Amino acid sequence: MSSVARPAFTARKARFIALCLLPGVIFVVVFTYYPMIRGAVIAFQRYNLFDLTSTPFVGLENFRSVLAEDRFWTALRNTGTWVVVSLFFQFFLGFGLALLLRRQFRGRGLYQAWVFFPWAMSGFLIGLLWRWMFNGQFGVVNDLLLKAGIIDERIGFLASPGWAMTSVIVANVWYGVTFFAIMIMAALQSVPGELYEAASVDGASRLRQFWHVTLPHIRPTLALIVLLRIIWILNFPDLIYAMTGGGPAGGTDIVTTFLIQQVIGGDYGRAGAVGLLVLGLLLSFSVFYLNVTRFERSR
Amino acid sequence: MRSSRLAAPTALLAAATLALAGCGSDSGSSGEVRLRMIESLTSPERTKLIKTLIADFEKANPGVSVELVSPPLDSADQKITQILQTKKDLDVLEVRDHTAKSFSNNGWLAELPTDAWPGWADLTDLAKKKTVEVGGKPYLIPYGFYQRTLFHRTDWGLTQPPKTWQELYEAGKRMTSGDRFGYSFRGGKGGADYAVMMISAYNGEALDPEKSFFLKDKRTIFATPEAAQALDLYVKIFKEASPPDSVSWGYPEMVQGFTSGVTGMLIQDPEVIKTVEESGVKAWSTAPIPKGPTGYAFQPVGYAGWGVTSFSKHQKEAVKLVQFLSESKQSIAFAKGNSLIPISKQAQNDPQFSQGAWKAYLEAQQDPQQVITIRPVDYPGWSQFNVDSDRDVQALITGKKTVAEVLTSWDAFWADQGRKVS
Numbered sequence A: 001m002s003s004v005a006r007p008a009f010t011a012r013k014a015r016f017i018a019l020c021l022l023p024g025v026i027f028v029v030v031f032t033y034y035p036m037i038r039g040a041v042i043a044f045q046r047y048n049l050f051d052l053t054s055t056p057f058v059g060l061e062n063f064r065s066v067l068a069e070d071r072f073w074t075a076l077r078n079t080g081t082w083v084v085v086s087l088f089f090q091f092f093l094g095f096g097l098a099l100l101l102r103r104q105f106r107g108r109g110l111y112q113a114w115v116f117f118p119w120a121m122s123g124f125l126i127g128l129l130w131r132w133m134f135n136g137q138f139g140v141v142n143d144l145l146l147k148a149g150i151i152d153e154r155i156g157f158l159a160s161p162g163w164a165m166t167s168v169i170v171a172n173v174w175y176g177v178t179f180f181a182i183m184i185m186a187a188l189q190s191v192p193g194e195l196y197e198a199a200s201v202d203g204a205s206r207l208r209q210f211w212h213v214t215l216p217h218i219r220p221t222l223a224l225i226v227l228l229r230i231i232w233i234l235n236f237p238d239l240i241y242a243m244t245g246g247g248p249a250g251g252t253d254i255v256t257t258f259l260i261q262q263v264i265g266g267d268y269g270r271a272g273a274v275g276l277l278v279l280g281l282l283l284s285f286s287v288f289y290l291n292v293t294r295f296e297r298s299r
Numbered sequence B: 001m002r003s004s005r006l007a008a009p010t011a012l013l014a015a016a017t018l019a020l021a022g023c024g025s026d027s028g029s030s031g032e033v034r035l036r037m038i039e040s041l042t043s044p045e046r047t048k049l050i051k052t053l054i055a056d057f058e059k060a061n062p063g064v065s066v067e068l069v070s071p072p073l074d075s076a077d078q079k080i081t082q083i084l085q086t087k088k089d090l091d092v093l094e095v096r097d098h099t100a101k102s103f104s105n106n107g108w109l110a111e112l113p114t115d116a117w118p119g120w121a122d123l124t125d126l127a128k129k130k131t132v133e134v135g136g137k138p139y140l141i142p143y144g145f146y147q148r149t150l151f152h153r154t155d156w157g158l159t160q161p162p163k164t165w166q167e168l169y170e171a172g173k174r175m176t177s178g179d180r181f182g183y184s185f186r187g188g189k190g191g192a193d194y195a196v197m198m199i200s201a202y203n204g205e206a207l208d209p210e211k212s213f214f215l216k217d218k219r220t221i222f223a224t225p226e227a228a229q230a231l232d233l234y235v236k237i238f239k240e241a242s243p244p245d246s247v248s249w250g251y252p253e254m255v256q257g258f259t260s261g262v263t264g265m266l267i268q269d270p271e272v273i274k275t276v277e278e279s280g281v282k283a284w285s286t287a288p289i290p291k292g293p294t295g296y297a298f299q300p301v302g303y304a305g306w307g308v309t310s311f312s313k314h315q316k317e318a319v320k321l322v323q324f325l326s327e328s329k330q331s332i333a334f335a336k337g338n339s340l341i342p343i344s345k346q347a348q349n350d351p352q353f354s355q356g357a358w359k360a361y362l363e364a365q366q367d368p369q370q371v372i373t374i375r376p377v378d379y380p381g382w383s384q385f386n387v388d389s390d391r392d393v394q395a396l397i398t399g400k401k402t403v404a405e406v407l408t409s410w411d412a413f414w415a416d417q418g419r420k421v422s
Helices: A004-042 A061-067 A068-104 A109-118 A123-133 A140-148 A162-188 A193-201 A206-234 A235-242 A255-264 A269-291 B001-023 B044-060 B073-086 B100-105 B118-122 B125-131 B163-175 B192-206 B225-241 B245-248 B252-258 B273-280 B314-328 B326-337 B345-347 B355-366 B380-396 B403-421
Strands: B033-038 B065-069 B092-096 B141-146 B149-153 B181-183 B263-268 B284-285 B298-302 B302-308 B370-373
Touching: A004 A269, A061 B380, A068 A109, A068 A140, A068 A255, A068 B245, A109 B001, A109 B263, A109 B298, A123 A140, A123 A162, A123 A235, A162 A235, A193 A206, A193 B192, A193 B252, A206 A269, A235 A255, A255 B380, B033 B073, B033 B314, B044 B065, B044 B192, B044 B314, B073 B092, B092 B100, B092 B314, B118 B141, B125 B302, B141 B326, B149 B298, B149 B355, B163 B181, B163 B192, B163 B225, B163 B263, B192 B225, B192 B380, B225 B380, B225 B403, B245 B380, B252 B273, B252 B284, B252 B345, B252 B355, B263 B273, B273 B355, B302 B314, B302 B355, B314 B326, B326 B345, B380 B403
Parallel strands: B033 B065, B033 B092, B181 B263, B298 B370
Antiparallel strands: B092 B302, B141 B302, B149 B263, B149 B284
């Protein structure tokens, strides 16, 4: 009896759910998949803004010209530095902050709001802010270091490739620590209290509790947020673009600022090629990372 | 039954779709014409001024309203390009000398009627020339011009402004000590422009002002020994007369350097006059830009203006708006508000444009050896060169590239461009 009525009900329900999902699906297709596919197609065309009346397919020509450029390889090397160093400091400082903020103390809410504030700002705005702060002549960072007696003369933070890379990483760490602090704090709060109680009864020190109770419990979350953050840092040219424009002389160029330069130069074909190369790089890395961390098997 | 059950969500979806589609509608309910206009060189004061002018236009043209879109300066041209590619919901737009060629190439700009417009006669010769600079057709009417002048402190031991680049270098070197530097060097975005200005001045009469990256004998300006001399001096100005940090300076830093008393000389557009007047700097003056050993100075006149899209559904009203903004009263108000060289002949009677800091512009205009050139914006590689050449300049002043390497690559690039266009 019910076995006859049920399929009809399920089909109706499915249609209704599909109808409810339709606007969202249309939105994602129009604003995410269409530009992505269009960008991928453009990568195989001569597509220069100077003249869009002729956009012939040129096969792998855009990829060849990008890969033949020293600047691309420099940008790729810089990307490695930018991601690894930023991630290292963001992760450990964020972890420390999360552990601190987990405790109860007066004004904790205010302190949390103050710590999380950078995450609410746009990357470009942060870049502009730090660009002025790091200015060699009238920047506040130089002023503070001079007044504190740490330095004798002003440092041109954005004037040499080494200092410029350090400066953009400092700004990125300031921005990204917050994300790790929020996510790790949420993960820490999910660890059941009775596990700590049991560990205390067994005589485990705080360090052993952290190592044997806290870490195993939050490891899947850590693996996921590290992967997310790697992808986001690599796809975060806003800060660098506003701070240094990729300079001096390409010293802070990463693959995504290199891509922006192709767009500004009007060569959308090459920009599309760089975009696809970045996508390939991220996909390969993600597969490798998930295999290494055996994320799919973690609880 | 089923269809009636589906009717509500379907109607809701249809209504939402219609509402979204209606976001960009261009006609009001009472048959009113609504124009959409977008600016590029956005700033808060400027937007306010444009809105005031638009309000005057709406008052003078009942039944027409204008919606102004003001994207952030740094991404404005990209946004305008994206909108133009969709060919929807845009009637009037700001067209810059950098973008005019690609916009017209792609058929996005309408030709503006100039013959029947009484305001045409009131435009200066320069404004008329720039109106038809791209392809010989009037795709935009400029609203003003950006021409560089030398700003200099008069209380830093500089009795006379430097007349040549060599003098600028020497004066800058004398001014440089401790936390003070002679020159606001631009090593960041737009820095290559200054290198090209010097190279042009060193090439002198051999340069073809109509195709300013080429000589009259068709070689590029980068292929000469004079170009190497110019770049050598350019590097010396950076190393011996400018803040080391200026390797990354763009427009805001170089202006800030001058107004905050860090640097004694600055070469910039007239909009800086207002900034310097409002700063604490009291003893300063302006002079025409320095010349090369040839006795010549070359510089392009930067400009932007208002144009109408080819796909506008209200061409007539859009053209009317552009013409209104270009008439003497409005264009002078706009030029004053933005410290621009005006497009109206009537502005010559205005004391603001003939006294004080503006006198240097008059002086330059009256000097036949201060030559206005045309940038090669109609060459396919122009945009790419702007990006790459800034990189090269930074590599040059940080010692990563030599003068010869930079000039060889620029020469090869423009020789190739010359072949493509001819």
